[in-house]
Amino acid sequence: MNRQLATDAVRDIFRLDVLSGLSKKNKSLPCKYLYDERGSQLFDRICETDEYYPTRTELQIMEENADSIANQIGERVMLVEYGSGSSIKTVKLLESLRDPAAYVPVDISEEHLLRTAENLRSAFPDIAVLPVVADFTQPFELPKTGCDFSHIALYFPGSTIGNFTPAAAGELLEFMSSMLGDHGGLLIGIDLQKSPAVIEAAYNDALGVTSEFSLNLLKRINSELDGNFDLDQFKHKAVYQSNEHRIKVSIVSGRAQTVMIAGQEFDFEEGEEILTEYSHKYTIDGFADFAAQYGFSLHKHWTDPRQYFGLLHLVL
Numbered sequence: 001m002n003r004q005l006a007t008d009a010v011r012d013i014f015r016l017d018v019l020s021g022l023s024k025k026n027k028s029l030p031c032k033y034l035y036d037e038r039g040s041q042l043f044d045r046i047c048e049t050d051e052y053y054p055t056r057t058e059l060q061i062m063e064e065n066a067d068s069i070a071n072q073i074g075e076r077v078m079l080v081e082y083g084s085g086s087s088i089k090t091v092k093l094l095e096s097l098r099d100p101a102a103y104v105p106v107d108i109s110e111e112h113l114l115r116t117a118e119n120l121r122s123a124f125p126d127i128a129v130l131p132v133v134a135d136f137t138q139p140f141e142l143p144k145t146g147c148d149f150s151h152i153a154l155y156f157p158g159s160t161i162g163n164f165t166p167a168a169a170g171e172l173l174e175f176m177s178s179m180l181g182d183h184g185g186l187l188i189g190i191d192l193q194k195s196p197a198v199i200e201a202a203y204n205d206a207l208g209v210t211s212e213f214s215l216n217l218l219k220r221i222n223s224e225l226d227g228n229f230d231l232d233q234f235k236h237k238a239v240y241q242s243n244e245h246r247i248k249v250s251i252v253s254g255r256a257q258t259v260m261i262a263g264q265e266f267d268f269e270e271g272e273e274i275l276t277e278y279s280h281k282y283t284i285d286g287f288a289d290f291a292a293q294y295g296f297s298l299h300k301h302w303t304d305p306r307q308y309f310g311l312l313h314l315v316l
């Protein structure tokens with residue numbers, strides 16, 4: 001497939017997903033579409049806000065346990081990262097691993113991915129950096145490579161698993177286990193349950209970066225799908241749902257209004273919400289039990305002194 005056809009196909013799927021999500025009684029949009037070029041940049045800025053603790057906490061855990069993590073993962077690994085974004089934490093991991101053979105970042109945001117891959121190539125000339133542009137929620141192929149590696153380690157940091165409903169997270173774990181075969185393991189970051197006030201603040205930063213990140217999805221629909229969302233008439237909202245142990249992020253219509261997208265009309269009532277993201281919070285034991293249903297067992301885990309975040313090494 002040439003590049004233009006590939007781009008058109010991606011655009012078609014985006015349009016179909018948006019039109020079907022907004023046609024439902026409870027409107028929703030898939031959170032993976034938050035990460036266009038601008039969205040990926042905004043996410044990096046979210047990680048810099050005072051309130052958003054997950055990224056810096058996970059990084060701190062990696063820094064303080066680098067040797068122990070590297071020992072668990074083993075030598076000559078092919079590290080496959082799901083949803084690599086800017087690979088901030090990966091640099092730390094690649095530095096600590098023993099003689100890593102290859103790094104395969106997988107991400108939906110092509111430009112961002114290729115730029116990051118280029119930077120890592122110059123920083124780590126001895127590691128084969130093999131980026132894959134893919135939606136990792138769908139099965140994808142690992143790159144064919146001449147480099148010899150002894151096993152695969154899947155790296156799924158950032159608590160991205162939290163965006164999945166338990167059913168979808170289960171499917172992903174199943175797919176991961178099929179990719180791993182008998183060897184290798186999964187190093188996964190999960191955001192832990194804690195005071196709802198701390199969690200809610202992380203998704204409602206005072207500078208409004210998270211709000212801009214959410215509303216950027218409407219901007220993207222306007223420019224890529226010929227939409228006419230009036231961005232001043234929609235608001236970001238994030239609340240913690242204690243029973244489900246999750247943050248629910250939505251975009252709320254400020255008034256009754258009609259929006260045109262790709263030639264179709266969508267009516268909004270005042271206060272009507274578009275669900276854009278869930279971010280589920282787990283306990284270490286809760287997640288280990290969950291993953292056990294898909295054949296994984298918890299080998300070792302690391303956390304921070306406040307127990308805000310967990311990094312788990314699971315093997316089949």
Ligand code: AVJ
Pocket residue numbers: 046054158159160162163202203210277278279
């Ligand atoms: C990248 C999915 C982990 O759920 O915390 C951050 C995304 N959304 N602020 C999260 C996000 C709003 C983030 N993940």
